Amino acid sequence: MTQKNLPEGLHLDTLAVRTAVDKTQYGENSEALFLTSSFTQPDCATAARRFAGEEDGYIYSRFTNPTVASMEQRLAALEGTEACIATASGMGAILLLCMGLLKAGDHVVCSRSVFGSTIKLIASEFGKFGVESTFVSQTDLGEWKSAIRPSTKLLFAETPTNPLTEVCDIRALADIAHAAGAVLAVDNCFCTPALQKPAALGADVIVHSGTKYLDGQGRVIAGALCAPQAMVKDKFIPVMRSAGITLSPFNAWVVLKGLETLGIRMEAQSARALALAQWLEAHPKVARVYYPGLASHPQHALAMQQQRGLGGAVVSFDVKGANPDQLRANAWRVIDATQLMSVTANLGDVKTIITHPASTSHGRLTEDQRQAAGITQGLIRVAVGLEHLGDLQADLIRGLELI
Numbered sequence: 078m079t080q081k082n083l084p085e086g087l088h089l090d091t092l093a094v095r096t097a098v099d100k101t102q103y104g105e106n107s108e109a110l111f112l113t114s115s116f117t118q119p120d121c122a123t124a125a126r127r128f129a130g131e132e133d134g135y136i137y138s139r140f141t142n143p144t145v146a147s148m149e150q151r152l153a154a155l156e157g158t159e160a161c162i163a164t165a166s167g168m169g170a171i172l173l174l175c176m177g178l179l180k181a182g183d184h185v186v187c188s189r190s191v192f193g194s195t196i197k198l199i200a201s202e203f204g205k206f207g208v209e210s211t212f213v214s215q216t217d218l219g220e221w222k223s224a225i226r227p228s229t230k231l232l233f234a235e236t237p238t239n240p241l242t243e244v245c246d247i248r249a250l251a252d253i254a255h256a257a258g259a260v261l262a263v264d265n266c267f268c269t270p271a272l273q274k275p276a277a278l279g280a281d282v283i284v285h286s287g288t289k290y291l292d293g294q295g296r297v298i299a300g301a302l303c304a305p306q307a308m309v310k311d312k313f314i315p316v317m318r319s320a321g322i323t324l325s326p327f328n329a330w331v332v333l334k335g336l337e338t339l340g341i342r343m344e345a346q347s348a349r350a351l352a353l354a355q356w357l358e359a360h361p362k363v364a365r366v367y368y369p370g371l372a373s374h375p376q377h378a379l380a381m382q383q384q385r386g387l388g389g390a391v392v393s394f395d396v397k398g399a400n401p402d403q404l405r406a407n408a409w410r411v412i413d414a415t416q417l418m419s420v421t422a423n424l425g426d427v428k429t430i431i432t433h434p435a436s437t438s439h440g441r442l443t444e445d446q447r448q449a450a451g452i453t454q455g456l457i458r459v460a461v462g463l464e465h466l467g468d469l470q471a472d473l474i475r476g477l478e479l480i
């Protein structure tokens with residue numbers, strides 16, 4: 078197995094194309110897919126050393142696989158962390174994070190605006206095992222500080238959030254976590270390392286759903302944690318070996334190839350999203366637009382500083398309407414009138430996706446809970462892909478004209 082040693086100081090776009098484990102003896106230019114569940118051992122003595130962890134070597138794909146290792150190395154290089162451990166899904170990564178770092182009696186402080194399944198996993202599932210949690214405002218640092226207890230082990234944030242694109246200050250949260258002797262984990266799903274590198278801002282663990290922009294074409298479910306080598310080795314690998322939330326080599330290979338175009342996709346999709354957000358903000362049928370790249374966004378300055386001056390590719394907006402019934406009817410009219418956009422629950426695809434959060438992702442909340450979360454019946458979320466901007470505008474005009 079051979080690979081040219083990569084020079085120091087390479088940029089993200091280069092690392093995304095070039096970082097991977099060594100090539101095989103065939104010198105394949107595109108990374109090989111090792112679709113094998115186990116690896117033969119040359120002899121018993123070598124097998125014994127590998128099983129004991131005294132020698133590197135592949136054993137069984139629940140623990141390690143060269144294709145999965147390539148994806149992990151590439152993502153760690155992009156995030157600027159020492160190591161990465163891939164998981165079967167984004168939620169699998171958060172499960173691994175909590176299983177690796179928490180025990181009964183420990184306490185978690187988490188933003189109230191994070192992905193719904195994350196709240197459910199931490200509050201309900203880990204709550205069953207005696208882990209305590211407090212949910213706080215995404216943007217009010219005072220709430221984070223006053224939620225800290227002696228038993229606080231983990232702070233969990235996601236920025237920007239879904240669907241209202243609220244931004245939190247990663248560096249400030251890292252300082253709060255470290256002063257308390259706790260770990261800060263940041264879900265970097267919306268920005269990806271192409272826009273935002275939480276580790277450089279002090280975060281200890283970066284959480285990914287590879288299902289979104291890392292794959293980028295809506296093909297697989299995947300996840301990962303990026304973290305220091307010692308944490309991966311001591312806290313996460315032991316859980317992974319026993320728990321089996323392993324990423325399949327095939328899905329790892331899809332994400333590995335997806336990462337090659339991450340930088341240009343994120344830039345192109347962010348540019349389209351900004352143009353669409355500006356256009357929506359000026360539209361007479363639109364009441365409000367939520368997009369970190371707009372000067373009207375409450376955390377615009379922080380977002381621009383934290384996200385390399387780019388707003389990401391998710392734009393949400395409220396259509397106009399006199400009451401909740403009319404708002405819902407108007408939002409549904411806009412969504413149902415589209416002829417290009419996909420009406421589906423994903424995001425991070427090159428195909429633009431349009432959703433009505435109040436009746437889908439946030440459909441199980443009561444109307445009061447939804448209003449507290451700022452999700453109105455008139456809210457529409459657009460996860461902007463790579464179609465031509467004019468075609469996307471025309472697709473929204475079809476319905477906006479009917480309001």
Ligand SMILES: *Cc1c(COP(=O)(O)O)cnc(C)c1O
Pocket residue numbers: 166167168169192235239264266267285286287288289298299300
């Ligand atoms: C989708 C998503 C997840 C969960 O990822 P899966 O791959 O669907 O398990 C976690 N966090 C955020 C922000 C997401 O958008």
